[in-house]
Amino acid sequence: MLSTLDHAKWLPITPDTDASLRLFCIPFAGGGVSMFRGWQEYLPHNVQLCPVALPGREKRMAEKSITNIAELTDILCTLLTPYTDKPFILFGHCFGGCLAFETARKLHSRGTSPAMLAVSGCRAPHIEPPLKIADLPSDSFTEALRRFKLTPETVLDIPDLLALFIPTLRADFKMDETYRYTESLPVFDFPVAVMFGDEDAIIPQECITPWQGYAHTPVTLTQFNGGHVFFADNPGPMLHAIFTALDGTVKH
Template identity: 40%
Template sequence: MSRAWTPAPGGAWVDAAPAGRQAALRLFCFPYAGGGAAVFRGWAERLPAAVDVRPMHPPGRGKRFHDALRYCLDQLADEATDALAPLLDRPYALFGHSMGASLAFEVAQRAQARGLPAPACLIVSGRAAPHLPARDKPIHALPDELFLDEVMRMNGTPPEVLEHPELVKLMLPVLRADFEAIESYRPEPRPPLNCRIVALGGSEEEGSAEATASWRGYSTCGFRGEMMPGDHFFLNGRPESLFALLNEELGRAL
């Protein structure tokens, strides 16, 4: 099914830096399905002062609530790369969780293909590499109740999001769009990335160790795989280990 869409201006995707801020490294953060920039609230206080944390704003949520949703991960990646291109005047890193990991990976691929500066590090969290087959059948076209049941079963979005009927009504179109984008994602094989890759998984999530290790061949500049305490949403539950690792890796990049 084709849908009309228009490109978003770069400023819609990423906020401007605070006045007078001259950080040494920018960290662009991509949220999971149904999530927005608020996922990364408080991150700046837990990372080195030299790191400029830039949460990404996908359409249809948060400050972009009235922007048209996207149903294709390639469209999202094209727009996000266009938005980031003017901001790559200093070292940067990419972080993405779940769907956001695939989106961050595609932005890194586009940066390489366009001859833009490569990230110092690509951190992919809670997501298998693109060559692994999907473990679950597509669910984005199911009736509402069945779709939400499957989202809960798959641990595809934080449970607290689905506990309030009024919030579910607002989030349902966003979740459907994001699940359609990731379920229709079929990237062609491409050369490995010329940046370090760090892959993270939740120790309590089935198949997470395999998913984390699956990224090993995607970089020519080093790989690190680590298991974090918790389930798929370890970044929300017990993030101490995550921030310890991020501080180490971003410090290395600095």
């Protein structure tokens, strides 16, 4: 079991007992909780944003990254279980969406289901990843990060800083590129919402559409203008889409 200290590391914002719904957010490959900064202001007043901080990035940079997706999602299940006394949404972007899916699947199999699984820029889990960069040589790996805008330029332009990020980035991409869901569909009996950019050069729409088979209820697919991180400048429309899809399932 995770200690109280560990819970604080993984969940920098303590879930509020007064919130009627919690939104647990998992970042993309190599990303940290800073990607969710400012999101709370776009949420309904009684919904709490609960970003998940993974090891090997930001304030947890000194910690070794977890390289096994089964181990990582087992920890996430242990982490979240004490806070499933209230309805909750699991959200993840790209690789974070893969982690959110697998965590939701494990929780569901143990009798605890989220009110919704929401993902953005994330391939359907049984689909082969269209981009594979984890095993590229160092220069090619860095060039791919730059070309597909997977890492901030401020990191890519400082070699010593980039060197700190590379192990976590490679570990995350390796997990994402080797993970494949191989069991039967549909998986869930709760809503699934999928958001994507119409100019996404990393996860094209043909990798998104197959999400439609993952739930007994209709899966909501919402297209936005923009690239892979289409919500970077304004997460409001995407968050609105999530709660629009959820409307009628959980009162908020």
